[in-house]
Amino acid sequence: MTAISSKLSTGKNDLSLLFKKLWAPFSLTPMLSWLCGALIAVLLEQTVGLYVAWTLGLPKIPVLFGVLIMLETPILFPSAVLYVLIIYILPVALIAWLTTSLANNLAGRLLDLQSWLAVLVHLALFYAVLHLWAEINDYRVLVVRLTLISIILTLSLNVVNGYMGEFSCSHPGFMALGAYGASVFTLALFTDDRTFGAPLLPAQLGVLMFPLSLIFGGVLAALGALIIAIPSFRTRGDYLAIISLAFMFIVKSLIENLDFVGGPRGLGGQPDWANLPTVFAWTAICIWITNNFVRSTLGKALNAVRDDETAADAMTVNTRQTKMVAFLFAAFWAGVAGGLFAHVLRYVNPGSFGLQKLAEILAMLYFGGLNSVVGSIVGAVSFNLVSEALRPLEIMKWIIIPVIFILVMIFRPTGLIAFTEFNVVNWIRPKNRIAE
C-alpha cells in the first residue's frame, strides 16, 4: 500500500517536475510575446491551416481546437491533437521563447511611456488574434460573439452576487428589458420592418446610433432594477432572491402580453449591427468600467456592506445608496448584454429569458468565481466553450457539465478564481521587472 502510494506520489512529482522543466524557458516571457506567438499561430492557420488539416486527414480546419472532431469521429483523435500541436502549441511556444527578451524590452518601454497606451497596444493585438482566428469560419465568429456577451452578463451579475453579496435572480429579466428596449429602438427608428413600419430616421444613421440603442436598453433595464430595488432592498438574503425571481417572471409575462412587440411570437428583423468588433469593444469597455467600479471607493464600500452592513453603516458608508448604485449598475450592463444578444440573434422571444437563462448565468458566475473580474471572464469563456465543444455528446453533455460543476464546488467552493483583483498593468508588465 505504502509502496503504491509512494510510487504514485513520485509519479505526480515527476509530472510536475516535467511541467516545471517545460515552463522554465518561459518564466520570463511577458504577455506581449504570447500575443505575438498567438498572432503568428493564427496567421499560420489562415495560410497553411487547411493544407496541414488535409495532410493529417482532417476534412477541414478543426473549428474548436479539434474537440468537436475528437468527439464526432474518434478515429481522427490523433490527427486533431497533432493539428493543435503543429498549428497552435509549437509556433506559440517557439515565438514566445524567441521574442522573450525583445518583448520584455518593448513592453517595458511602452509601459514607461504611458500605461494606457501599453494596455491599448495589447488589447489591439489580442483583438487581431481573435479576429483572425474567428475569421476562418462563421461558426467561430458566432461562438466568440455569444461568449463575449456572456462575459458582460456574468460580470454584471458578479457585482450583485459577488461584490455586494446578495443573491439576485432577476438578471434574465434585465436582459429581456435591454433586448426589447434596444430592439424597439433600432426597429422603430432605423429599419423598415413589419412591426413598426417605415423608419422614423434615415437608416444610414442607424449604425452610428447603435451604441445609443444599447444604452437605451441598458437604461430601461436599470429603470426596471430601480422598481424592484426600492421595495426589496428593505429585505436581504433569501427574501431578495425571491423578489428578484418574481421580477424575472413579471418581465417575461409583461412581454408575453404586450402585442406591439409580438407577444410570445417574439420580435425579429433586427439589423446585423452587433458584429465582432462591436461586441468586442463593448465587452472591453464593460470589463474596464466594472473593474474600475469594484476597485473604487464605492466598490470597497460594497464589500463592506457585504461583510457586515451594520458595521459599514457605523463607518459612515451610505449602505442604501451604495447597494442601489451597484444594483442599477449591474442591471444596466445586463441590459446592454441583452441588446447585443438581440442584435446577434436578430430575433428575441420572451421564452429565451426564463429559468434556463438564469441557471446558465448563475452557473457561469459560480464556476468562474465570486468577487473577481478574471473569475467572471474565465467562467463565461469556459462554460461557453465547454458547452459548444461537448454538443456532439447530446444528453451526456448534461451529465458531464454538472459533474464538472459539482467537482469545482467541492474542491473550490467559491469558484475557480475567486476574490482576486484584476490588475491589467501587472498582466502586461515585462517579466524581468518585479510586480507592482
Add this chain to the structure above:
Amino acid sequence: MKKVTISFIVMLLLTVGLAACGAAAPSGATDTIKIGINAPLTGDIPKVGEGTKYAAEMWLEDIKAAGGLDVGGKKYNVELVIEDNEAKAESATAVTTKLISQDEVLVMVGPQSSKQAVPAGEVANNLKTLMVSPWSTNPNTTLGRPYVFRTPFLDPFQGPVLVNFATKEFGATKAAVLYDVASDYPKGLAEFFKSAWEKLHGEGSVVAFESFTTNDTDFSAQLTKIKDSGAEVLFAPQYYNEVALIVQQARELGYEGPILGSDSWGSAELMNLCGDACKGLFFSTHYAAAGATGATKAFIDRYNEKYGYVPDDVGALTWDTMLLVQKAIQDCGKITGDIAVDRQCVRDAMANIKDFEGITGSMTFTEEGDPIKCAVIVKISDAGEFEFYKQVCPE
C-alpha cells in the same frame, strides 16, 4: 523523470503513427451528400427531438438499403449530421451556423419549434442554404426568406378549418376558447380561430376567450366562466399534457359540450394522461394514425415496430420532410461538388415541387415556402385511437 519523458515521447510517436493511419482513411468527400438535422434532443421538448431523429434515421436506412441516393444516375452516400439545439434560440443559431459553414451540409432539416426556427431561418437564408422546418407554424419562419420552407400547414388555415367543422358538425353558433397566452403556437391559433368564428357568426359570438400561462394546472376559474357563458363548443389549442387537465376539469365542472382541439393534441401520450374523458372528441391534424392505409400505414407500422410507439405528427412530418428533401436533391439532377452551386440548385428544385404525395397529404409550395395541403379531422375512438373522420382541403 526519465520514465515520464520516455512515455511522453512514446505517446507522441503513437499519435503521429495513428494520425498517418487516420490520414489515409477519409477521402472522396464529393461522393457524400451531407444533410444536417437541427433538433431539440435535450431541453424542454426532448420527445420532439427524439421523433425527429428517429424518423430521419429511418429514412437514412432506406437510402442505405438502396445503396445510396441516386442523383442523375450516380449513387451518392448520404450522411446525416444530427446536432442538438437544446430547444434554445441561440443554440439553434449556433448549430445552424456550424452545420452550414463547418460541416458543409447541402440541406438542413429543422429546427422544429418556431422559437428556434425563426432565428435559424435568418442564418440559413443569409448563408443561402435550403432549410426545411417540419414543425414550425410561425409565419415569420419563412416570410421573406427564399431559402426557408416548411412542411406543416399554417395556423391561418387551420383556424377556419376548425370553425367550419364545428359549425357544420355541432351546429354551434357560440364558441369559447381557452389557450396559453405565453406560448406562441396556442396564442396564434386561438386568435385565428376567434377571427374566423366571428366572421361566420358575427361579432361577439366567441362568448368566452380565456387564457392562462404555461405550466398552470388549475383551470377551474376559466372553465367556470366558459360554462356560464353558454358556449356550445370549447376550443383548446393546447399540448397533450394540458389537454388532459383541461378536458378532465371541464367535465368535473359540468361542461357537457364538445371540446375541439388542434394538431398539438396528436401525441401518443394524450390517451395515457386523459383516459376516458377524451374519447369521442375531435381535433384537426396532419394525419390519422388509426385506420391509415398505404404509405402512411407502412411508415407507422415500421416506426412502431422499431421504436415501440406510434409516431406523433413530428415523426410523420419529419419523414415527409426527408422525402421532400430527397426529391429536391434528385430533381436538381446533378451534384457538381461546388457546394454553393448545389445548394442553389436544390433550393430551386424544392420551390418547383408540385403535388408531392407525402404521408401527411399532398403538398405544393407557395412563393413563401409554405405548403398548400389538406388537414385531417380526427375522432378519438372508444378504443382510444385517433381515427380518420374527415379531410378538409383549402379552396
